[in-house]
Amino acid sequence: MAIQDIYNAVIEYDKDKAVQFVKAEIDSGTDILTILNEGLIAPLDVVGKRFSAGELFVPEMLRAAHTMKAGLEVLRPLLAGTRSKSKGTIVIGTVKGDQHNIGKNLVILMLEGAGFEVIDLGVDVDVDRFMEAVQKNGADIVGLSALLTTTMPAMEATVASIKEKGLSVKTMVGGAPVTEAFANKIGADGYSEDAPGAVELARGFLAS
Numbered sequence: 433m434a435i436q437d438i439y440n441a442v443i444e445y446d447k448d449k450a451v452q453f454v455k456a457e458i459d460s461g462t463d464i465l466t467i468l469n470e471g472l473i474a475p476l477d478v479v480g481k482r483f484s485a486g487e488l489f490v491p492e493m494l495r496a497a498h499t500m501k502a503g504l505e506v507l508r509p510l511l512a513g514t515r516s517k518s519k520g521t522i523v524i525g526t527v528k529g530d531q532h533n534i535g536k537n538l539v540i541l542m543l544e545g546a547g548f549e550v551i552d553l554g555v556d557v558d559v560d561r562f563m564e565a566v567q568k569n570g571a572d573i574v575g576l577s578a579l580l581t582t583t584m585p586a587m588e589a590t591v592a593s594i595k596e597k598g599l600s601v602k603t604m605v606g607g608a609p610v611t612e613a614f615a616n617k618i619g620a621d622g623y624s625e626d627a628p629g630a631v632e633l634a635r636g637f638l639a640s
């Protein structure tokens with residue numbers, strides 16, 4: 433049994449095997465983040481590349497995502513850890529026009545595990561909904577996710593509105609096409625390429 437088996441199960445859209453192999457890797461003591469990154473996330477990159485190359489289509493991308501999620505469910509309790517008193521409130525969502533939520537949900541899982549209270553606005557969230565939720569919940573941080581180059585302008589518009597309103601909330605951004613340079617350009621307070629990095633950012637914001 434190896435990480436490669438989990439990877440292959442996702443590529444082959446085999447949920448049962450994905451679940452079975454993730455359990456086996458946990459039992460054999462493999463690091464949880466290694467299982468997540470190498471077994472469950474890496475194959476989605478391959479699926480994305482095959483989609484770009486026209487070798488597979490949206491239904492296959494969706495099946496791979498569902499298989500990955502089935503494996504992720506097994507890891508969930510281990511990733512979430514034990515809840516402690518809230519360390520701060522974070523409003524998070526995928527920006528307008530974008531339906532991708534796997535990465536965002538992973539970020540939420542790890543933020544909650546680290547003791548933050550997270551308000552998940554879901555996907556396709558417009559500027560007004562972000563603003564309302566930040567104000568209503570007195571959020572300390574707002575997290576924005578985007579997976580499409582076409583929705584990165586919506587991320588920029590959301591950060592700009594928050595700054596314009598003068599809300600005292602830190603902004604952090606992420607998602608596959610988002611880079612540190614883009615985050616700096618749009619004036620976001622932080623960027624991370626993955627979920628553990630999002631936790632570090634959030635801790636840093638609230639410590640300062």
Ligand code: B12
Nearest residue numbers: 477480531532533534535575577580581606607608626627
């Ligand atoms: C699964 C998937 C789908 C699924 C989504 C299912 C779901 N519930 O999310 C479905 C099939 C619905 C889908 C649809 C589409 N998709 Co799609 N999809 C993907 C795929 C294969 C994987 C995405 C994923 O879940 N990755 C795994 C997660 C864990 O990674 P992640 O999202 O990057 O998140 C991590 C980090 O980025 C970061 N992070 C994420 N969010 C945040 C937020 C904060 C605050 C922080 C700090 C960090 C952070 O932490 C996460 C965990 O480590 C990608 C390819 C890829 N490798 O990205 C294409 C991809 C994103 N899709 C793509 C496209 C084109 C589409 C469609 C337009 C296809 C179509 N013609 O209909 C539609 C768009 C629908 C819409 N309006 O949103 C393109 C985008 C190309 C581009 N340049 O914009 C990609 C890159 C595929 C490709 N290579 O062409 N897709």
